[in-house]
Amino acid sequence: MGTDKEKKGTDEWSSEQWHEVKKGETLWKIAEHYYGDGSLYTKIADANRDTIKDPNLIRIGQRIRIP
Amino acid sequence: MSIVKRCWSVLGVVLAIVLVAGCSSEQGAAEQALRAAEELINKARDEAAKYVPEQFSGLEAALASAKETMKKGDYKAALAAATDLSAKAKETAAAAAARKNDLMVSWDGMSGGVPKMVDALKSRIDILSESKKLPANVTQAQFDNAKSGLASIQQQWTEASEAYKAGDLTEAVAKAKWSRDKAAEIMSSLGMPVPAAAKL
Numbered sequence: 001m002g003t004d005k006e007k008k009g010t011d012e013w014s015s016e017q018w019h020e021v022k023k024g025e026t027l028w029k030i031a032e033h034y035y036g037d038g039s040l041y042t043k044i045a046d047a048n049r050d051t052i053k054d055p056n057l058i059r060i061g062q063r064i065r066i067p
Numbered sequence: 068m069s070i071v072k073r074c075w076s077v078l079g080v081v082l083a084i085v086l087v088a089g090c091s092s093e094q095g096a097a098e099q100a101l102r103a104a105e106e107l108i109n110k111a112r113d114e115a116a117k118y119v120p121e122q123f124s125g126l127e128a129a130l131a132s133a134k135e136t137m138k139k140g141d142y143k144a145a146l147a148a149a150t151d152l153s154a155k156a157k158e159t160a161a162a163a164a165a166r167k168n169d170l171m172v173s174w175d176g177m178s179g180g181v182p183k184m185v186d187a188l189k190s191r192i193d194i195l196s197e198s199k200k201l202p203a204n205v206t207q208a209q210f211d212n213a214k215s216g217l218a219s220i221q222q223q224w225t226e227a228s229e230a231y232k233a234g235d236l237t238e239a240v241a242k243a244k245w246s247r248d249k250a251a252e253i254m255s256s257l258g259m260p261v262p263a264a265a266k267l
Contacts, residue, residue, distance in 0.1 A: 015188075
């Protein structure tokens with residue numbers, strides 16, 4: 001019989017990474033944390049175009065996808 | 068010749084006929100049972116040799132042994148062996164079907180999931196390749212390993228898909244598992260979340 005991990009549904013295979021914005025964080029800082037380089041914040045902004053209209057305006061508690 | 072002697076002669080002939088007839092009937096039953104068993108084995112051959120090869124080898128050896136017993140004229144033993152073989156052939160066919168189903172379930176899950184892991188990894192590696200410096204939790208060695216590992220995963224995944232198309236489920240699942248585990252290992256080393264279905 002296959003192991004449980006082989007039989008799980010498609011949601012179990014989600015490879016998306018999410019970040020919840022904390023007080024004082026900016027997209028630059030978040031990019032620095034995940035990529036080591038703040039100037040790559042545009043990658044995050046592009047991946048969240050539906051929820052981030054202005055990269056300078058993110059709010060505490062907002063969930064951001066990290067590509 | 069006296070009447071008594073004549074009677075004994077007739078009785079002897081009758082006994083011989085009964086013995087020969089009995090023996091011939093035993094031989095026929097054994098032959099028939101062996102043919103039936105061999106038919107079942109041949110029917111199970113393709114899938115069983117592919118999915119439960121060791122079990123199938125044992126079955127073939129048992130068939131050869133039953134045929135040898137038959138040749139030696141031990142029809143009673145050959146009949147018993149053939150009867151046992153038929154049951155074992157059915158068991159082997161069922162085991163092959165179960166193993167195939169198990170592999171299909173594994174493949175179905177991984178064929179949808181592993182490409183998602185590969186896409187996520189590729190995206191992260193592409194972004195990190197543009198970075199002026201790596202994140203604090205990733206060393207240059209880890210990043211280099213991730214890049215070469217991704218190429219290996221893509222190669223293995225291509226081979227897994229080809230094996231699946233060629234009908235070799237065992238090989239397809241083995242290569243898919245390797246790809247899944249390697250992708251999970253690299254994702255973890257880059258600080259990415261490993262999908263629940265791929266956690267070791």
